[in-house]
Amino acid sequence: MQVPFYGHVKQYENIKDEIDANIKRVLMSGKYVQGPMLTEFEEQAKEYFGSKYAIGVGNGTDAIWLSLMALGIGAGDEVITHANTFFATAEAAWIAGAKVILVDSDPKTKCIDPTKLEAAITDKTKAIIPVHLYGQCADMPAIWDIAEKHNLLVIEDNAQGIDGAGANFKQGERSAAVTTSYIIQKNLGCFGDGGMVFTDREDLNSTIRRLRNHGSDKRDKHSYGFNSRLDDLQAGVLSAKMKQITKLTDRRIELAMRYNEGLKDAKAINLPYATPGYRHVYHLYVIETKDASKRDELLKYLNDNGVDAKTHYSVAIHQQEGFPWGKEVEIRGSLENAEKNAATCVSLPMFPELTEEEIDYVAEQVLAWDAKQNG
Numbered sequence: 001m002q003v004p005f006y007g008h009v010k011q012y013e014n015i016k017d018e019i020d021a022n023i024k025r026v027l028m029s030g031k032y033v034q035g036p037m038l039t040e041f042e043e044q045a046k047e048y049f050g051s052k053y054a055i056g057v058g059n060g061t062d063a064i065w066l067s068l069m070a071l072g073i074g075a076g077d078e079v080i081t082h083a084n085t086f087f088a089t090a091e092a093a094w095i096a097g098a099k100v101i102l103v104d105s106d107p108k109t110k111c112i113d114p115t116k117l118e119a120a121i122t123d124k125t126k127a128i129i130p131v132h133l134y135g136q137c138a139d140m141p142a143i144w145d146i147a148e149k150h151n152l153l154v155i156e157d158n159a160q161g162i163d164g165a166g167a168n169f170k171q172g173e174r175s176a177a178v179t180t181s182y183i184i185q186k187n188l189g190c191f192g193d194g195g196m197v198f199t200d201r202e203d204l205n206s207t208i209r210r211l212r213n214h215g216s217d218k219r220d221k222h223s224y225g226f227n228s229r230l231d232d233l234q235a236g237v238l239s240a241k242m243k244q245i246t247k248l249t250d251r252r253i254e255l256a257m258r259y260n261e262g263l264k265d266a267k268a269i270n271l272p273y274a275t276p277g278y279r280h281v282y283h284l285y286v287i288e289t290k291d292a293s294k295r296d297e298l299l300k301y302l303n304d305n306g307v308d309a310k311t312h313y314s315v316a317i318h319q320q321e322g323f324p325w326g327k328e329v330e331i332r333g334s335l336e337n338a339e340k341n342a343a344t345c346v347s348l349p350m351f352p353e354l355t356e357e358e359i360d361y362v363a364e365q366v367l368a369w370d371a372k373q374n375g
């Protein structure tokens with residue numbers, strides 16, 4: 001059996017009628033940039049998310065740095081995030097001109113470790129960007145408490161966590177903004193690139209709208225800005241898919257539970273940790289080898305046996321050689337958990353269109369490898 005990592009075409013086939021209808025509607029409207037479909041999707045998205053504003057932008061990276069810029073954060077400021085996120089989180093803070101401060105992650109949740117934050121805060125610190133990594137919310141109440149104590153802004157990078165929630169908190173409840181990516185492989189993905197900022201702040205809403213459109217909110221009037229708009233065609237695709245998001249997430253959770261059950265007796269791996277009471281949306285189902293020296297072997301075994309397993313992310317941010325270390329990016333404290341995560345992670349196929357048979361086949365392959373580890 002071959003088990004792919006993504007099911008983009010299957011998902012399109014399942015939602016085809018509504019997606020096609022929306023695409024046709026956009027095409028026939030003749031308005032493809034900042035047209036009525038974008039407005040319609042933004043209205044739908046803010047209702048769904050429960051924020052006052054939702055601003056469609058070009059991608060999830062832009063959503064972060066446009067938020068930082070709209071908040072006045074840039075050169076001379078420090079922004080804290082964690083070292084085992086996708087590169088774009090740190091990159092976005094760097095694009096905004098801020099110094100990127102990397103702290104460690106929690107060994108269980110893999111999200112930013114709130115207990116590492118205070119030691120990393122200086123008088124230059126302006127914001128914290130927690131990431132809802134793999135689909136599980138970071139410990140937001142602890143992060144918000146620290147941010148409020150030190151007068152810092154919080155931007156949640158929710159590229160991997162759309163439709164997720166905490167045990168007794170909602171995403172964005174005490175944050176300046178929540179950003180997301182709509183790139184195709186995300187839990188809510190368009191047919192290309194897209195992103196969004198959710199916020200309750202009117203000033204952020206109006207500034208980001210201007211920034212995304214060459215600094216213009218009125219014909220022929222411009223201040224500084226960029227080009228980062230969510231296309232109407234992509235908005236149409238997202239609008240159709242957003243109506244299904246709860247169902248799609250529930251299916252991911254169901255499949256994750258099936259993996260958990262199938263893999264519960266494995267000895268050489270740890271299963272993903274889900275914080276009790278949280279809605280973990282399993283953007284990724286990431287297991288880890290207990291022995292870091294065995295990770296590549298497991299990955300190869302799965303790949304050789306038809307399972308398109310991957311790593312997220314085998315090189316932590318501070319291990320990226322291309323980043324401008326020193327002046328613009330700095331490590332505060334040990335990053336041992338991030339390094340361990342990079343060395344041991346293996347992502348198993350996870351998307352709502354997977355079948356039970358495919359999940360069981362993947363679990364069997366992991367167990368076959370696991371059995372060999374135990375003699």
Ligand SMILES: Cc1ncc(COP(=O)(O)O)c(C=O)c1O
Nearest residue numbers: 059060061086088089159181183
């Ligand atoms: C955690 C995280 N942040 C930011 C991004 C950036 O999003 P985009 O690729 O849409 O710029 C991604 C995904 O790509 C991501 O996974």
